[in-house]
Amino acid sequence: MDTVLKIEHISKTYTGHRALDDVSMEIPRGSIYGLLGPNGAGKTTLIRVVNRMILPDSGKVFFEDREITAEDIYRIGYMPEERGLYKKMKVGEQAIFFARMRGLSKFEAIKRLRKWFDRMELTEWWDRKVEDLSKGMAQKVQFIVTVAHEPKLLIFDEPFSGFDPINTNLLKDEILNLRDRGATIIFSTHNMESVEALCDNITLINKSRNVLSGSVGEIRRKAGGNTFRVVFSGEYDKFTRAISDKAELIGEPENLIGGYTQHKLHIKLDKDIRPVIGALNESVNLRSFQEIIPSMNDIFIRAVNGTL
């Protein structure tokens, strides 16, 4: 696998508190990687370790197959969870300042920023002070400041907090755009909908440990545990007899409008599902047969509660 960033066995202890406990992950190039976990799980600490803002007690971080150096950090775009801009400074000047801090020339900075301000509908705010901006607008400025130098790796800590639905979509589109143009993106979030919509892979950290890693599709399928929802009409007895030796029923049947019945069932992982469908088809009027894929929200809660 072509990885941009590799995190190996990172541990970090603050006085008496273990913030990270042997956390490892690999971020494939050109992917969007979700870093999930409840508050205080250690996500921000991990991001800070990657950014070399804090040094781990043990473990290593590799950027493009080399151990990460201070120089590499300048090629990472980082948007911290707590947004920070100089309130009294003019928006445009501030954006230029940050872009230049990240190595762009003044000329190049202005050129790129003008483009970004246009896209984000912020052009008329160029000469205003940050304190005059609404929270959402300030967030957009923060986003631009993070991406303007076109880093290969972008790290967003809770990028969607504080955005209205319209701007959230705008931001999602821009994140996908950045990925399509070759950037690798890590973002930490509590917003599970955005994880489903954006992330290729995730790592879930709970109580300082990596409790779940992998591609979003696989994780959801696995978490579903080969559970299916059957909707049919016909005799319930015939239904139970048809699947008796092929699958196990979960819970009670539910009556739906129009005389339909719904039931959940579980099929052992090594078993084929076609015989089940065949038997059902012969004995009842089968309306739908669908795998239940849990939402990331469910997975998150179950993983954190240890019931996954």
Place this chain on the structure above:
Amino acid sequence: MSKINLILSREFTERVRKKSFIITTLLTPILMITLMAAPTLIMMLGKTSTKKVVVVDNSPERFVGRQLKSGSTVEFRLLDTGITAAEARAQYSNADRAYGILIIGSDILSNPGNLQLILNDASSMSVEESINGQIQDILRTERLSRYEIENIDRILADAGIRVNVQTLKNNVLATDEDSMEATSTTMSWLLGLTLGMLLYFILIVYGQQVLQSVIDEKQTRVLDVIITSCTPFELMMGKILGIALVAALQIVIWAVLVIGVSSFVMPLLIDPASVQAISDPMMGSAISSFTDVGFLLSLFVQLLVFAVGGFLFYASMYAAIGSAVDTPQDAAQFNSIIMMPVILAIIVMMNIMNDPNSGLVFWCSMIPFTSPIVMMARIPFGIPAWQVIVSIIVLFISFFIMTWIAARIFRVGVFMHGKKPTWKDLAAWIKMK
């Protein structure tokens, strides 16, 4: 452009553009010049209207009242015998008729305290002084005359000697005493005090700006954004140097304004004849030294060196503290520790007049915690150049050491949120790999 440069110029331009900077930069010299010119101006503007005082004199043969002389301050009018104090008070009951009624007791000669001034208007120090002075003289003459000694006035005048030592700066190159530079201890002390206070102002006011700036960035989390684009050391130095540049600019503007005013405006404002006419030699030398451009220029250069060195030294401490805490309230405890040497420096500075070369003063002007303020206050006394140079070298070496320590605290502190660190924590951060 390097990162330090970028941070420095941002810090500098943001500050210099502020209205408050422009206002303090322009107002301070106006204030200083007003203070310098105040003695002359007060003398010129201090003339007041003559106050009319009616006198009820109960002394034998009204000998006091008859000798009172009206002048520009008070005009006395002796009332006829037989008018009692109560009658006079009734008759001259408002300020239009008389400023006040002076009642002289019958036993004034033996009991000089039996003297009252009843006012219809606000009290005036100059009127009181004039009355006290005149009556004192009258009573003194009267009492002396009772001894019946011949030529007593001349004897007394002869015995009343006043000595005023003439202090000169020893200069081996000077061929005669006249060409040696006259110095005045009081004058040097006052000038030193002014410079010391100015330096105190620069260290504390600008040092606090560094502290505030770091805390602000920590609070607004700009720090988290910026720290991924530069090293903590670059950030700290950029800030300190940026604010130092603001301080330097301010001093240079002040120097230009004060020197400009001294060389062009003061001569017009103060007529040289009136300077000579001022009887007080101290005041005369004060005014003449503020019109001496070369003297002012050398002072400003030394002020600039000590201000920059002292500022860099103190600013690194302030930066370290700012990085370690979350709020200005948390900084207060550390701040008070920084203030201790500064307050010591000010106490020492106040006592420099007694002996500008005493052991305490000398060492305080060498140790970097107090040296900028104390040395600056010593310089007007004319101290050896080597002392100034050593003090500067020590100060700048200490600045590098302090910056190194501060940077080590800074690199850890900027990421610490929540708990207020203890001294032990700070020590651990310095040692941390």
